[in-house]
Amino acid sequence: MSPEKPGSIALYRRLVSYLKPTWHYFAISILGFIVYAATQPWLASIMKDIEETLNGGPDVNYLYVPLLALGIVLVRGTGEFVGNFFMALVARGLVHRLRTQSFDSMLLLPTRFFEDSSSGQLIYKVTALVENVTAAVTRALTIIIREGATSIALLGYMIWSNWKLTLIFLATAPLIALVVRWTSIRMRKLSKQMQQSRGVITHIAAESINGYKEIKAFEAQASESQRFRDASLKNMQQEVKRSLTSEAATPIVQFIYAVALSILLGIALYPSMNNGSMGELMAYVAAAALMPKSLRQLTTVNSVIQQGLAAAEDIFALLDEKPEHDPGQRELQTTRGDIVIQNLSFQYPGQDKHVLDNISLHIPAGKTVAIVGRSGSGKTTLAKLVARFYDYQQGNILIDGSDVREFTLKSYRRQISIVSQQVTLFNGTIGENIAFGLYQDASHDDILRAAKDAYVSEFLEQQPKGLDTLVGEDGVNLSGGQRQRVAIARALLKNAPILILDEATSALDNESESMIQAALEKVMRHRTTIVIAHRLSTIENADLIVVMDEGRIIESGSHQQLLANGGHYARLHSRQFADNGDIA
Ligand SMILES: Nc1ncnc2c1ncn2[C@@H]1O[C@H](COP(=O)(O)OP(=O)(O)OP(=O)(O)O)[C@@H](O)[C@H]1O
Ligand SMILES: [Mg+2]
Numbered sequence: 001m002s003p004e005k006p007g008s009i010a011l012y013r014r015l016v017s018y019l020k021p022t023w024h025y026f027a028i029s030i031l032g033f034i035v036y037a038a039t040q041p042w043l044a045s046i047m048k049d050i051e052e053t054l055n056g057g058p059d060v061n062y063l064y065v066p067l068l069a070l071g072i073v074l075v076r077g078t079g080e081f082v083g084n085f086f087m088a089l090v091a092r093g094l095v096h097r098l099r100t101q102s103f104d105s106m107l108l109l110p111t112r113f114f115e116d117s118s119s120g121q122l123i124y125k126v127t128a129l130v131e132n133v134t135a136a137v138t139r140a141l142t143i144i145i146r147e148g149a150t151s152i153a154l155l156g157y158m159i160w161s162n163w164k165l166t167l168i169f170l171a172t173a174p175l176i177a178l179v180v181r182w183t184s185i186r187m188r189k190l191s192k193q194m195q196q197s198r199g200v201i202t203h204i205a206a207e208s209i210n211g212y213k214e215i216k217a218f219e220a221q222a223s224e225s226q227r228f229r230d231a232s233l234k235n236m237q238q239e240v241k242r243s244l245t246s247e248a249a250t251p252i253v254q255f256i257y258a259v260a261l262s263i264l265l266g267i268a269l270y271p272s273m274n275n276g277s278m279g280e281l282m283a284y285v286a287a288a289a290l291m292p293k294s295l296r297q298l299t300t301v302n303s304v305i306q307q308g309l310a311a312a313e314d315i316f317a318l319l320d321e322k323p324e325h326d327p328g329q330r331e332l333q334t335t336r337g338d339i340v341i342q343n344l345s346f347q348y349p350g351q352d353k354h355v356l357d358n359i360s361l362h363i364p365a366g367k368t369v370a371i372v373g374r375s376g377s378g379k380t381t382l383a384k385l386v387a388r389f390y391d392y393q394q395g396n397i398l399i400d401g402s403d404v405r406e407f408t409l410k411s412y413r414r415q416i417s418i419v420s421q422q423v424t425l426f427n428g429t430i431g432e433n434i435a436f437g438l439y440q441d442a443s444h445d446d447i448l449r450a451a452k453d454a455y456v457s458e459f460l461e462q463q464p465k466g467l468d469t470l471v472g473e474d475g476v477n478l479s480g481g482q483r484q485r486v487a488i489a490r491a492l493l494k495n496a497p498i499l500i501l502d503e504a505t506s507a508l509d510n511e512s513e514s515m516i517q518a519a520l521e522k523v524m525r526h527r528t529t530i531v532i533a534h535r536l537s538t539i540e541n542a543d544l545i546v547v548m549d550e551g552r553i554i555e556s557g558s559h560q561q562l563l564a565n566g567g568h569y570a571r572l573h574s575r576q577f578a579d580n581g582d583i584a
Contacts (some may be wrong), residue, residue: 008309011312012309014331015136015225015309016141018094018098019386020095020389021097022094025090025093026086026090026270028086029082029084029087029134032079032080032081033079033080033149034149035078036083036146037079037146037147037150037152037153038153040076040150040154040547041154042158042537043069043289044283044290045157045283046065047283048277048280048283049068050279050316051278053065072396083165087139087142091134091135091138095130095134098134099126099127100473102125102315102318103126103354103552105319105321106122106126108324109324110305110325111384111389111390112323112516118200119206120202120203120204121203121208122318123202124199124203124241125199127200128136129195129554130485132195132308132309132311133315135304136308136309137308137390139304140300140305143298143300143301143303144298147294147298148294148298150290151294151298154287154290154291154294155291156441157287158287158288162280165264168260169257169264169288169291169505171261172455173415175256175270176253176295176503179253179299180299180302183245183249183501184302184305186245187242187245187246187305187438188310190245191309192310193312194238194242195310196316201228201232201235204224205228206300208224208228247302250296253299254295254296257291257295259425261288263487263583264288265439268281268284268285268399269576284467295510300447325391326410327405328404328405328409329406329408330402330406330411331406331408332408332415333376333411334530335399335415336366336497337365337366337400337415337497337498337528338398338399338401339362339387339398339399339498339528340361340362340364340398341360341361341362341363341397342395342396342397343359344356344358344359344382344385344394344430345394345395346381346393346450353464354370354551356381356382356526356551357552358555359382359395359551359553360542360550361556363528364528365528366525366527367529368528368531368541368542368544369529369531369543369544369545369546370525370531370532370539370542370545371530371531371546372532372533372534372536372546372547372569373547373548373549374549377548377550377551378550378551379502379548379563380420380502382548383502383530385397386416386530387413387418399412414438414496415497416499417492417495417498417499418502418541419484419487419488419490419491419495419500419502421532423487424474425471425475425483426471427470427473427474428470428471429468429469429470429471430456430466430469431447431470433471433475434451434486434491434493435490435493436490439493439494442493448467449492450489451489453489453522453523454486454488454492455485456486457486457517459485471483488501497528498528498529498530498534499527499528500529500530501520501530502532503533507525536572537568537576542558545562545569547568547569554567554568
């Protein structure tokens with residue numbers, strides 16, 4: 001209620017700007033609350049009517065007061081209903097807008113953002129935190145308007161009726177403001193902490209749910225339970241502190257007002273003080289006694305506002321997060337797929353180790369380049385840079401002779417199909433997973449062809465529902481190899497001139513692998529392909545094989561050349577074939 005920082009006003013103004021699309025509902029709601037508020041002093045003034053009726057002699061209308069009271073209550077109820085219902089319309093619209101907006105802006109954020117933030121915190125923000133924000137503008141505004149108008153109406157009536165007595169109440173105002181201010185500052189701080197700890201709870205819960213297999217296998221029930229208990233306990237302590245602050249404020253304010261009220265009663269009961277009519281005084285006291293209810297609601301709502309502002313800061317920070325860097329202006333229409341990498345060096349943001357160190361590589365249009373090398377040598381990172389998941393610091397990547405950064409991300413990525421090392425499937429059918437995103441309206445025939453080419457149809461035949469078989473969350477109903485084949489089919493359906501396969505065949509048995517191999521060779525023929533593989537048997541036919549180590553290219557050539565060289569590749573090769581038992 002009393003914004004203590006200049007930032008709060010800006011914050012609140014930004015929040016209130018979200019009400020614009022539904023301002024007409026908001027206006028109707030306010031009208032309802034004004035009607036409701038106006039009935040309050042009217043109810044108090046009935047005291048005067050009662051007194052006049054009692055002293056009025058035989059010709060007064062005894063039905064007048066009861067009917068009037070009933071009428072006022074009816075008007076008040078209608079006003080309250082209209083006010084509350086239309087405010088609910090505003091509130092739900094606001095939650096919907098904030099939620100979809102923060103979700104949409106999240107989808108555009110750079111890769112780095114997702115690696116740096118906890119998914120639990122993000123989920124909490126998009127689902128639950130928006131409710132807090134909404135409460136600050138709708139429920140709080142409802143109460144501020146309804147009870148604020150009520151207080152003003154009551155105060156106006158009191159001033160009009162006896163302004164001298166009313167001065168007693170006005171004298172308490174600075175004291176009350178002080179209490180409210182103190183609680184505001186404290187509430188904001190505590191709400192921030194509480195938000196954080198609620199996010200941690202969501203995070204731990206999500207992690208444990210996803211990792212149930214590891215938890216069972218490594219008997220981590222006790223340690224996970226403890227981790228969750230600690231987080232929950234911390235949250236509980238913060239919530240208790242917050243309640244303490246918010247619940248203490250109301251009785252303190254009430255007490256300050258009660259002191260003024262009892263002074264008033266003392267004065268009023270003193271015979272020489274009241275020179276007006278008895279009825280007028282009673283009406284005045286009734287109005288003064290109605291005031292604490294509004295005052296209580298106003299102080300309580302302050303905590304809702306502070307909590308909402310704390311939440312809004314977080315939500316707006318998410319909304320203001322810079323989307324993926326996309327400086328390119330040109331649309332890349334079609335590409336031959338000629339890729340040149342020049343002196344490329346890269347380190348992950350915030351780390352000082354070079355993951356890629358001065359890489360130069362030419363991947364000619366329509367050719368297949370295989371990248372091999374030890375785990376952690378930077379193969380996946382190189383593929384991610386080609387797909388522009390990160391901005392690189394040094395060097396260039398050219399496509400058909402132009403710097404890739406000249407093109408818009410969208411048009412550039414349309415030219416690339418990726419099967420990544422960690423395949424993600426979405427909860428839906430196999431068909432939906434193959435025809436994903438932009439390609440969701442692909443024809444049934446195209447989907448079937450992709451499924452056939454990636455040997456998905458081979459296991460589809462055993463499924464009575466075929467393409468309509470549900471894969472479960474992240475494809476849990478499928479085996480590792482089946483998941484990969486679905487991912488390959490998805491990439492094939494995209495039919496892009498550049499194909500990146502990161503360990504695409506690692507989860508396949510020998511037979512499926514050779515089938516996939518045949519299929520891939522077919523699709524690779526017309527495409528520029530980057531294959532990252534651990535199993536060397538899959539890449540013998542590549543046009544060029546590049547060996548990486550610690551972010552550098554240490555060898556390159558064809559399979560035959562590299563074997564003849566007798567270097568790293570030759571050693572890797574002989575070791576693998578010895579392991580496989582292929583060489584007896
Ligand atoms: N998102 C990231 N943030 C920071 N460092 C990372 C990130 N991803 C990878 N790294 C680091 O970069 C290095 C190269 O990782 P990369 O995934 O490119 O290796 P790789 O050659 O694909 O290995 P593998 O064969 O095991 O898949 C590793 O040392 C890794 O720790
Ligand atoms: Mg990798």
